[in-house]
Amino acid sequence: MVVSLKESDFFSKNRRALAKWISAVEDRLPEGLEFLQRHYHRVGHAFRIGITGPPGGGKSTLINALLRVFRARYPEETIAVVAVDPSSHLSGGALLGDRIRMDAIGLDEGIFMRSMASRGSLGGVSEATADICDLLDIYGFDRIFIETVGIGQLELDIISLAHTNLLVLSPECGDEIQAIKSGIVELVDIFVVNKADRQGAGRMVNDLEYMLGLRVYSGEDWRPAVVSCVATGGSGEGADGVFELVEKVESHRSWLQARGRWGRKNRRNLERKLRQNLFHYLQREFDFLQPLLEQKAEEVEKKRLSFSEALEILLEEFSRQFSSSLKKRKGG
Known part of the structure; x- marks a missing residue:
């Protein structure tokens, strides 16, 4: 079901509109996240x-x-x-x-x-x-x-x-x-x-x-x-x-x-928020490595690779896939 989202309703203090925008943000809909970006200065x-x-x-x-x-x-x-x-x-x-x-x-x-x-x-x-x-x-x-x-x-x-x-x-x-x-x-x-x-x-x-x-x-x-x-x-x-x-x-x-701690705490809170979001983003990006991770763990267990060699392979693959993902996000 398509939900109508109007910024004018939100800023006119319409509680039903607020609830709809909250759902859009909670569900990570592009409209909701873009709205936050546009009005973050508030x-x-x-x-x-x-x-x-x-x-x-x-x-x-x-x-x-x-x-x-x-x-x-x-x-x-x-x-x-x-x-x-x-x-x-x-x-x-x-x-x-x-x-x-x-x-x-x-x-x-x-x-x-x-x-x-x-x-x-x-x-x-x-x-x-x-x-x-x-x-x-x-x-x-x-x-x-x-x-x-x-x-x-x-x-x-x-x-x-x-x-x-x-x-x-x-x-x-x-x-x-x-x-x-x-x-x-x-x-x-x-x-x-x-x-x-x-x-x-x-x-x-x-x-x-x-x-x-x-x-x-x-x-x-x-x-x-x-x-x-x-x-x-x-x-x-x-x-x-x-x-x-x-x-x-x-x-x-x-x-x-x-x-003067109000502003300092806001900045530290923003640092934590950025760190948490970055961590969760990297964690999601890392999920695709699971099959390769299992494979390399088995090779290390059987002494076909050293731990450092396996780690290096995983990091290289992650870097390659991560770069590709960033290009797609930027529309490249």
């Missing part, structure tokens, strides 16, 4: 907040509470939510649908929700998610929440998309702290201990503070915050810890801007 306004963590941490519930607070505090701002769900092996679609449990969305015209399939991406974020966030930025959203599929480890892909990164844990995820690698800690801006009314929450907060205390931070560094909250506590004045979390998020944003 990217850079939205504040992107990444939320990730292991299953059961209550990420969607937390986002629901945050949406209510942000919309009440900044009613003039619009918010988009991109939720990356596990893919269906049959259809490639998102299994969790449109996250109907996020009841803060409801009929609020200031909030837009989109679920995406991870499509098997190792980092949990589909390759198209970065482009979808850029599209939402071009559309004019002030804030973009990006929730990744919870597989128990911080989704590294989120770092290339967000300005502020939240890792959401719950007392039931106590063992997850032991699995957090030191290199990942420096990528998290705010640790959130959700379901703080449950047994073990205090210990988890202490463990996180102890882990952070082992690191040395200079006066120029942001020291990750640890916030405990109960996201199901409601959205009013009694929402336990959610208002404090909002303050920490805003504090990190102010810190990025005041220290």
